[in-house]
Amino acid sequence: xxxxxxGSLRASPANSANRASTEIRRRTTITDWTYFLxxxxxxLVRVSGMVAFAPFFASNALPLRVKAVFxxxxxxxxxPLVAALPDAHVSVDFxxxxxxxxxxxxYGLSLVLLNEMLLFAGQIAGLQFSFSLVNLLDPASAIxxxxxxxxxxxxGTLVLVTAGLDRILLASLVRSFRVxxxxxxxxxxxxxxxxxxxxxxxxxxxxELAAPILAATMLVEIxxxxxxxxxxxxxxxxxxxxxxxxxxxxxxxxSIALWPRFIESRFAGLLDMAERxxxxxxxxxxxx
Numbered sequence: 001x002x003x004x005x006x007g008s009l010r011a012s013p014a015n016s017a018n019r020a021s022t023e024i025r026r027r028t029t030i031t032d033w034t035y036f037l038x039x040x041x042x043x044l045v046r047v048s049g050m051v052a053f054a055p056f057f058a059s060n061a062l063p064l065r066v067k068a069v070f071x072x073x074x075x076x077x078x079x080p081l082v083a084a085l086p087d088a089h090v091s092v093d094f095x096x097x098x099x100x101x102x103x104x105x106x107y108g109l110s111l112v113l114l115n116e117m118l119l120f121a122g123q124i125a126g127l128q129f130s131f132s133l134v135n136l137l138d139p140a141s142a143i144x145x146x147x148x149x150x151x152x153x154x155x156g157t158l159v160l161v162t163a164g165l166d167r168i169l170l171a172s173l174v175r176s177f178r179v180x181x182x183x184x185x186x187x188x189x190x191x192x193x194x195x196x197x198x199x200x201x202x203x204x205x206x207x208e209l210a211a212p213i214l215a216a217t218m219l220v221e222i223x224x225x226x227x228x229x230x231x232x233x234x235x236x237x238x239x240x241x242x243x244x245x246x247x248x249x250x251x252x253x254x255s256i257a258l259w260p261r262f263i264e265s266r267f268a269g270l271l272d273m274a275e276r277x278x279x280x281x282x283x284x285x286x287x288x
Contacts, residue, residue: 039083039090042100042182044075049104050173053112056157056166074170082177089183102187103180103278107173109195110274113202114266118156120206122149128210128217129248130241152209155256159263172271176278191277198273205266216251217244 048071051057057067083090126148160166207214220243228236 035083035090036079038092039088039182040075040079041092042090042096043078043082043177044071045097045100046104046177047071047074047078047173049101050107050169051104053105053108054169055111055115056160057169058108058112059157078174078177082182085178085181087184088181091183095186096183099183099185099187103176103185103281104173106187106191106195106277107169107176107274110198110270110277111169111267113199113270114156114263115153116199117202117205117209117266118152118263119149120202121209122146122152124206124210125152125213125248125252128213129245131245155259156263159260160267163260163264165264165267169271172275176275179275179278180281185278185281188281191281194273194277198270209262212251212255213248216247220244220247 051067051071082088089096123146126146129148131147221240224236224240224243227239228234
């Protein structure tokens with residue numbers, strides 16, 4: 001799979017096919033170890049920025065050694081290809097390292113909003129299930145989170161893996177090396193503010209995901225309240241919690257079939273946003 005991803009980087013643009021062909025062959029055969037190690041370091045920083053925050057890759061369920069080997073292998077395979085691309089600025093200096101880290105963080109911080117949305121939706125549903133005091137240790141953040149928040153995140157990770165969205169994210173990161181060559185990315189203030197503004201959509205997306213449960217449990221509360229008015233002897237408090245929990249579980253199980261489409265659409269939107277940020281940075285660099 002990774003060989004297919006990096007294969008797209010081998011073809012140079014038509015207008016620069018004959019530019020410095022000897023230098024390109026020299027770099028791709030890795031005869032200049034200093035140049036190769038510099039490219040490897042920059043590629044390693046960009047991939048690490050994505051792996052540090054992106055869904056599935058950032059999970060603590062994956063051992064740190066596995067992540068380190070994965071990042072190293074991806075960077076090693078990409079280094080000779082991305083270093084041979086035109087306009088690559090392969091130089092290990094402070095600005096290049098910060099730029100590569102920022103490029104990876106654009107992907108990581110944009111996609112981590114998906115996990116936050118699922119966690120918030122789980123908190124809303126847990127409140128309606130009367131599970132607000134039932135907390136577990138979240139393996140991703142190492143803090144106490146509601147039970148349904150962990151459940152929603154696990155279900156989101158399951159959809160992410162089974163739908164192959166992790167591979168799509170990795171392919172997009174590989175393509176970013178052609179859009180923004182090594183050492184050419186610079187995180188601007190508008191891009192950082194746009195990512196911060198995008199986080200405000202977490203609330204709306206979480207409410208949309210938890211809307212069926214919210215509506216059903218609210219109708220149960222209204223029905224029990226009306227019954228309590230008609231029959232004052234009815235134990236309203238003893239009936240509300242179990243009825244809300246049972247109704248919520250029925251609605252949750254019934255709506256699981258819609259989850260993959262919902263999560264995939266949110267993932268696609270966040271990934272498109274990250275790619276736009278990368279493209280905007282590239283166009284500004286070309287204009288400058």
